[in-house]
Amino acid sequence: MSALGFTNVTVRFGHHTAVDDVSLTVPSGQVVGLVGESGSGKSTLAATAVGLRKPTSGHVTTDGRVQMVFQDPYSSLDPRMTIGNSIAEAMPRRKDKKAEVARLLELVNLDPGRATSLPARLSGGQRQRVALARALAGQPRVVIADEITSALDVSVQGAVLNLVRDLQRQLGLSMLFISHNLAVVRYVSDRIAVMKEGRIVEEGPAEQVLGDPRHEYTRELLAAAPRRHTRLEAS
Amino acid sequence: MRRLTVLRSPVGASSAVLLTVLVALAIFAPILWGDRAAAIDTDALQQGPSAGHLLGTDQLGRDIFYRVLVATRLTIGLALLATVIGVTTGLVLGSIPSVLPRWAARIVTSAVNIAVAFPGLLLALFFAVIFGTGTIGAVLAIAFAIAPSFARLTQTLTASVSGRDFIAAAKVCGVGRFRLLTRHVLPNIAEPLVINATLAAGSALTAFAGLSFLGIGVQAPSYDWGRLLGEGLNRIYISPAPALGPAIAVVVAGLAFNLFGEAAAAGHRDQPRGAVAPRPRAGGQEPEDGLLTVRNLHVTFPGGITPVRGVSFTVHNGEMIGVVGESGSGKSLTALAVSRLVEHPGTVTADTLQFNGKPLEKTPDRELGTRLAMVFQDPMTSFNPTKRIGRQLAEVSEVHQGFTRKAAFNKAVDRLKAVRIPDPERRAKQYPHEFSGGMRQRAMIAMGLMGEPQLVIADEPTTALDVTVQKEVLKLLARIRKDRSAAVLLISHDITVVAQTCDRVLVMYAGRIVEELPTDELFTAARHPYTTALLKAVPDLDTDRNAPLAVIPGRPPEPGEIGKGCPFAPRCPLATDQCWEEEPELRSFQPGHQVACWKSESELAGVR
Numbered sequence: 001m002s003a004l005g006f007t008n009v010t011v012r013f014g015h016h017t018a019v020d021d022v023s024l025t026v027p028s029g030q031v032v033g034l035v036g037e038s039g040s041g042k043s044t045l046a047a048t049a050v051g052l053r054k055p056t057s058g059h060v061t062t063d064g065r066v067q068m069v070f071q072d073p074y075s076s077l078d079p080r081m082t083i084g085n086s087i088a089e090a091m092p093r094r095k096d097k098k099a100e101v102a103r104l105l106e107l108v109n110l111d112p113g114r115a116t117s118l119p120a121r122l123s124g125g126q127r128q129r130v131a132l133a134r135a136l137a138g139q140p141r142v143v144i145a146d147e148i149t150s151a152l153d154v155s156v157q158g159a160v161l162n163l164v165r166d167l168q169r170q171l172g173l174s175m176l177f178i179s180h181n182l183a184v185v186r187y188v189s190d191r192i193a194v195m196k197e198g199r200i201v202e203e204g205p206a207e208q209v210l211g212d213p214r215h216e217y218t219r220e221l222l223a224a225a226p227r228r229h230t231r232l233e234a235s
Numbered sequence: 236m237r238r239l240t241v242l243r244s245p246v247g248a249s250s251a252v253l254l255t256v257l258v259a260l261a262i263f264a265p266i267l268w269g270d271r272a273a274a275i276d277t278d279a280l281q282q283g284p285s286a287g288h289l290l291g292t293d294q295l296g297r298d299i300f301y302r303v304l305v306a307t308r309l310t311i312g313l314a315l316l317a318t319v320i321g322v323t324t325g326l327v328l329g330s331i332p333s334v335l336p337r338w339a340a341r342i343v344t345s346a347v348n349i350a351v352a353f354p355g356l357l358l359a360l361f362f363a364v365i366f367g368t369g370t371i372g373a374v375l376a377i378a379f380a381i382a383p384s385f386a387r388l389t390q391t392l393t394a395s396v397s398g399r400d401f402i403a404a405a406k407v408c409g410v411g412r413f414r415l416l417t418r419h420v421l422p423n424i425a426e427p428l429v430i431n432a433t434l435a436a437g438s439a440l441t442a443f444a445g446l447s448f449l450g451i452g453v454q455a456p457s458y459d460w461g462r463l464l465g466e467g468l469n470r471i472y473i474s475p476a477p478a479l480g481p482a483i484a485v486v487v488a489g490l491a492f493n494l495f496g497e498a499a500a501a502g503h504r505d506q507p508r509g510a511v512a513p514r515p516r517a518g519g520q521e522p523e524d525g526l527l528t529v530r531n532l533h534v535t536f537p538g539g540i541t542p543v544r545g546v547s548f549t550v551h552n553g554e555m556i557g558v559v560g561e562s563g564s565g566k567s568l569t570a571l572a573v574s575r576l577v578e579h580p581g582t583v584t585a586d587t588l589q590f591n592g593k594p595l596e597k598t599p600d601r602e603l604g605t606r607l608a609m610v611f612q613d614p615m616t617s618f619n620p621t622k623r624i625g626r627q628l629a630e631v632s633e634v635h636q637g638f639t640r641k642a643a644f645n646k647a648v649d650r651l652k653a654v655r656i657p658d659p660e661r662r663a664k665q666y667p668h669e670f671s672g673g674m675r676q677r678a679m680i681a682m683g684l685m686g687e688p689q690l691v692i693a694d695e696p697t698t699a700l701d702v703t704v705q706k707e708v709l710k711l712l713a714r715i716r717k718d719r720s721a722a723v724l725l726i727s728h729d730i731t732v733v734a735q736t737c738d739r740v741l742v743m744y745a746g747r748i749v750e751e752l753p754t755d756e757l758f759t760a761a762r763h764p765y766t767t768a769l770l771k772a773v774p775d776l777d778t779d780r781n782a783p784l785a786v787i788p789g790r791p792p793e794p795g796e797i798g799k800g801c802p803f804a805p806r807c808p809l810a811t812d813q814c815w816e817e818e819p820e821l822r823s824f825q826p827g828h829q830v831a832c833w834k835s836e837s838e839l840a841g842v843r
Contacts, residue, residue, distance in 0.1 A: 037701035038672075050407045068407045076400035080422040086401075089418075090408035123790040131404070138408055153561040153791060154728055155806075158772035158784035165783070180701065187774045187784070210776070224703040226731040228758055228775055232706065234714035 003028045003174035004049060004066065004142045008058035011044050018044040020198035021058070026142060031168055031175040033189030033206065035182055035221065041198040042178045046144045049176070064141025065092075067134075071147040073127035077119040083130045084115030090137040104133040108163060125156035129163065136167070144176045149184055157184075164188055182225045186210055194218045247498030253491035260307040272301040283474040290480040293466060299477045302463060303484050310459040311488065313374055314440035320378035321439070322432045325385025330393055330421065334412045344390065350383035358383070359442055363451050373452040377442050381435050388431055392424035430500045437492030444485045460485050525549035526689055526722050527573065530587035534568045537580050542794040543568050544746040547821070550690065553720040555713070557733030557754070559769075560743035561791050566726050569743070570694045573724075574609050591689065604635040608683025610676070612695035617679055618667040624678050625651070625663025631685040650681040654711055673704030680711060684719075691715060694726045709736050731775055734758070739827070742766045745792050745802035748821055752828045762830045764807045801833070809834050 004026040011019040019041040026032045036042050047053035049060050050068045067090075070076040077086055087104055088097040102112035108129040119127055128148055135143050145164065149157045165188055168175055179185045185192060186206060193203040194217065202215040213219045241247040276296035283291045289300040328347055332340035350358070359380035366372030396402065397420065405419055446452035447461025448468075455462070460481040467478030527550040534543035543565040550556055560566040572583045575595060588595040591606065611617045618627060628647035632638040638646065644663070651659035654677040667675060676696060683691055693712060697705035713736055716723050727733050733740055734757050742750040742763065750763040761767050771785035778784070789806040801818050804810040813833050821831040 037703065052403055052406065066407075068404070070400040070404060072400055076404050078401045078405070078419050078423070081418065089405065089410060092409070125790060134404070134408065154730070154773050155561055155769060155787040156790055158774070159786045161774070162783045162786060182702070183774045183776050183778065186776060187778060187780055206780075220703055222776070224706040225776055226702070226705075226729065226735055228731055228734055228777070230735065232709050232713060232735045234710060234717045 002026060002061075003063060004176060005061045006045065006048070006058070007061065009045065009048055009055045009060060010057045011041070011048060011053060012056045017198050019048070019055070022195075022198070022200050023058075024193055024200055024203065026174050026176050027191075028141075028174050029172045030190040031177050031188055033185035033192040034176060034178045034195060035180065035185050035192060036195030037180060040195045042195055043146055045195070046146050046176065046178055049142075049144055062142060065138050066142045066144060067136070067138045067140035068144040068146065069128070069131045069135050069148050072151045073124050073131055074119075074151070076131050077127055079119055082116050082118055083122070086119075086130065087115075087134045087137050090134045092139060100137070104137055105130075107136065107167070108133045109159075123156070124152050125160055128152060128160050132160075132163065132167070136171070140173070142174045142176065144178070146178045147180065150179065150181065161187060182210075182221060194221065241495070241499045241502045244498050244501065246494050247502065250491050250494035250498060253487065254495055257307060257311060257488055257491060260304060261311045262308070264304040265308050268301045268305055271298060272305040273297065281470065281474075284476045290476045291474055293477065299463065299467070299480055302458060303460065303480045306459050306463060306481070307484070307488075309453065309457060310440065310443065310461070310484075313370065313453070313459065314377075314436055314443050317374045317377040317439045317443065318381065318432060318436040320374065321381030322385055322428075322435060324378065324382040326389055326428070328382060328386035329389025330416055332390065333393060333397070333416055333420070347383055347386040347390065351387050353383075355380045355384065355438070356442060356445070359446065363446055368451040368454065370453050370457065373443060373446045376446070377439050380442070381439060385428075385431070385435065389424070389428065392427060393420050396420050396423050427500075430496055433496035433499060434493055437489045437496065440492060441485060441489045444481075460488075525551050525589075526554075526591060527724075528587055528589040529569075529573065530585060532569065532572055532583070532585040532588065534565070534572050534577055535582050535584070536794075538795070540795045541797075542746050543572065544797070546743075546746075546748055548741055548748065548751065550722050550724060552689065553716060553722055554739065555716050555723040555725065555737045557737035557740045558724065558726045558743060559728070559730050559733050559740060561728055563745075563791055563793055564743040565746040565794070566743045567694050570609075570692050570724065570726050574607055574692055575603065576609070601635045604631065605686025606689050608680075608686065608688040608691045610679050610683060610691065610693040610696045612698050615667065615672070615675060618675065620667050623664055623666055624670065628663070628678070628682050628685055631682060635686060646685065647681070650684045651678065653684060654678070654681040656681070671704075672700050673707060676700060676704075676708050677711060680708075680715070684715065688719070688721050690722045690724065692724045692726070695728065696725070697732065698728070705732070712736065730757075730769055730773060742769075745797055746794060747802075747831065748829075749803065749831045750829065751821070756828065760828070762824070762828075762836070763803075763832050764809055764834075765803050768806075801831075809838060 002025040006022050006024045009019055009022045010017065022045060034042050044053060046068065048055045050066050077083065084101045087101050091097055091100060101115050105112045105115060110126060110129055122130065149160055152160060161184065167173065177185060177188050189206050191204065192206045192209040193200050194209065194215065195201070196217050202209060202213065202218045209218060210222065213222060242251055274297060276292065279288065279292050279296040281292060281294050282288060288298045290303065291299055293299055328343060332343050335343065359376045362376035362379050363372055366375050402415065402419055405415055443452060444459070444461035444464065447459050448465045450465065453459045453462050463481035464478055464485065467481060471478045530547045532543055532546040533541060535541045542563070546565070546569055558566045558569065568577065571577045577583050590598055618624070625644055625647045628650060629640070629643035632643040632646055633640065648659045648663050651663055656662050656674060656677055670678060691712065697708050700708060709732065712723050712725065715721055725733060725737055734754055737754050740752060740754055740757055741748050742765065744765050750761065750766045752761060758770065761770060768785060768787045772787055774784055787806050792802050799818065800815040801810070804814040807814065819831045819833045821829045823829050824836060
């Protein structure tokens with residue numbers, strides 16, 4: 001069963017085709033990593049899933065709510081709203097919001113006492129956790145994570161990645177994890193899709209895509225990814 | 236606290252005092268002097284100024300000075316009323332398009348656009364004619380004259396906030412349009428709106444006085460400053476005081492509102508900075524020979540913020556050195572200090588700062604311009620978008636090397652070729668926007684090669700680039716170093732990138748170098764707990780997917796937060812009392828390997 005499905009989705013801006021006939025499924029309870037370079041259409045595809053952008057043709061199917069975590073934690077939280085209110089706002093039903101906010105903050109390893117803080121009092125990593133808590137408050141079936149670690153300091157990236165993995169396993173979430181960083185995608189994903197110029201050029205189980213890439217472009221990406229023990233020689 | 240910053244500037248403080256006086260007058264003058272201002276004295280008709288009547292009397296013998304004081308309430312009250320109505324109307328007109336369906340939004344926006352095209356005073360006169368003479372007519376006229384520009388301002392500000400991610404995030408959460416407007420948009424644009432409302436109040440005040448002066452504002456027996464001015468003007472050649480009194484009142488009150496608004500706007504633009512920074516410590520080592528020698532470098536900003544705190548390193552000819560650190564570690568400021576690019580109010584001090592055997596501050600611009608090349612993170616903002624790439628490159632040789640225009644251009648083409656830009660003659664005639672990110676970064680490097688650089692400083696040169704392009708740019712830097720035996724100082728947050736390309740690595744944390752070691756030893760013999768934690772925390776393509784990533788608790792300190800002790804102590808698993816008390820110096824513990832840590836070699840080897 002799939003939690004999120006794109007069927008022949010195309011998005012055009014004027015003459016430019018940002019997403020070109022993409023079909024992709026996020027199976028229930030799995031993480032699909034979406035890699036590609038800037039301008040490949042990853043974020044536009046994500047925007048169609050949450051309704052921020054309408055596909056020019058094709059359609060998106062979900063069997064529940066879809067929530068999204070954005071790249072820049074400094075811009076994705078309203079600076080004038082306490083983090084508790086930001087999280088509560090995303091809750092669908094009017095139950096005990098205060099207790100639920102506390103539970104969610106604890107879930108993302110933040111002190112529930114911080115619910116009354118404004119985002120300015122939080123570091124980037126903490127803000128990104130609040131953004132995750134807000135996404136979870138909507139009780140989603142699918143979470144879309146769009147480059148959620150690329151604006152973070154390297155020493156706090158790891159904590160956010162661990163959290164994403166734990167939450168996904170604990171809650172059985174389905175996820176579309178978008179990143180330009182192959183190592184990060186590899187670490188969290190069950191399946192990997194590679195996007196180039198608006199098209200998905202390769203998709204499959206993570207080990208297979210990285211271990212035995214079929215498409216020329218996937219091989220190129222793998223070769224270009226920085227590795228610790230290979231030295232780059234002068235071109 | 237921020238709201239009070241307006242009071243710190245002399246203009247802000249004096250206008251605030253004036254406003255307070257005006258408000259006090261508006262409240263108390265009619266109570267205190269209302270009777271005196273209305274008292275008719277048939278014995279003293281149309282008198283000039285005297286000790287009894289400071290500004291003289293009017294045709295019914297009423298004291299003009301007291302009438303001016305008492306009129307403060309009506310004048311300011313009406314001006315504020317007009318402003319409130321105008322601002323509210325503008326706010327509604329400006330924000331309603333974001334709630335309305337698209338076609339309706341377009342109609343409102345177009346109407347506002349047309350209204351903005353008319354001068355405010357003209358609109359006010361137009362409305363005054365429509366609404367008829369009288370107080371209410373004048374208030375509405377001025378209010379509707381203010382409204383269009385406010386609507387436009389609201390629209391512009393709303394548009395700037397609407398693009399932010401938190402709006403998109405709220406939409407994804409299912410927040411409705413109206414709530415989006417009231418809870419997320421308006422609070423975030425309130426500040427500039429309030430400032431502009433203050434300015435609008437000043438103009439409303441003068442405009443209102445104008446209407447009353449013309450006789451289409453306040454009608455007798457009520458009186459405001461404009462009306463008093465009009466009455467006094469009839470006999471200005473006999474006795475100027477009755478006209479000058481209200482005129483001065485109008486000018487002073489208008490100024491008070493406008494200056495207060497200006498001061499608030501200025502306070503909004505630049506946040507205040509604090510006191511003077513402390514001087515760095517004296518003392519240090521003797522300079523050694525190297526292409527670039529840096530000893531005890533400090534970069535300080537007002538308020539005692541010192542993002543670079545005693546950095547020392549040496550770059551030898553033809554070496555490639557990597558500087559690794561997170562945001563706020565001081566790595567970029569170190570690079571800027573070395574290339575003399577730290578801008579005011581930052582100050583750079585160092586025991587030694589030598590380039591090519593000469594103190595950096597004595598190196599002529601021309602020499603620095605040709606021997607030292609700088610490559611920045613964002614190649615889009617480092618080129619002038621209105622000039623062709625070739626000309627921008629050529630300028631370096633024209634200015635610093637005295638080349639002719641033609642020769643300089645030929646050299647530019649040659650250098651573009653050297654960085655492997657295909658079809659360099661054609662490309663040189665293109666504008667920066669016609670280049671892709673990777674191409675632009677190469678062009679930036681080519682610009683550095685216009686001189687004969689001995690040192691290339693590259694600050695996060697590949698962070699904005701895709702991995703495939705990143706690889707090409709890194710290879711290009713490696714080749715420049717090989718072909719021209721130039722030294723390269725590569726600054727990056729990505730330890731993997733540095734490990735791939737450099738000979739030596741400097742690890743920076745909280746404004747200091749905490750470890751310096753050869754790249755070969757980075758993955759096997761790194762000692763500082765921060766370096767080792769960093770290596771474990773960053774996943775690469777060989778990381779075990781089933782084990783959790785190592786986590787460094789907490790976050791790096793901001794430059795203003797550094798106290799005594801080792802700045803890494805709060806996040807360090809090995810920290811002891813000594814670490815919290817005293818900051819360790821960088822000490823050599825093997826040839827070419829220095830560490831700033833109190834722990835012994837065996838203790839440090841244990842954490843790895």
